[in-house]
């Protein structure tokens with residue numbers, strides 16, 4: 129999968145109907161095709177004239193965004209952040225959710241919170257109290273400690289020096305057509321779809337560095 133310009137939309141790792149009934153086929157399909165597709169296109173359009181940055185990955189574009197030219201900094205950070213978070217969001221779900229965290233995530237949750245249930249309580253509280261559009265991110269800081277971080281708009285924890293482990297989309301397009309403003313019901317559906325294997329692999333690769 130090409131990880132630099134010209135960016136391609138990642139394949140959806142399941143069929144749009146695979147997460148039903150929690151996430152409807154219509155919801156996932158529109159979200160993936162219209163929303164993520166638009167951000168990929170806009171990011172490519174902004175970067176097109178700037179060949180210097182055509183070898184940069186999404187992470188690099190976000191992390192080093194302060195060094196980008198004034199003219200494109202805001203748009204690159206916005207769209208690269210959106211693409212990066214959407215990739216994490218879609219790959220962080222699976223129709224075959226394992227139902228509970230594996231060893232590394234479970235241990236980190238106990239160290240940083242009291243349990244993984246407390247992690248979810250923190251994420252739910254952040255989701256229901258987020259004003260405006262954004263993301264709720266479970267991230268690992270440089271010491272491996274887990275934190276729940278609300279990220280307004282398309283800001284990411286990467287620029288804060290933290291690696292996202294699980295990402296929840298709290299833009300209205302992610303839930304409104306199915307759940308209206310019932311954030312709790314949307315959150316419950318997301319929890320039932322969490323891909324714990326995906327989160328575990330991220331933490332394992334962090335521990336190797």
Ligand SMILES: [Fe+2]
Pocket residue numbers: 159163214297299301302
């Ligand atoms: Fe989204």
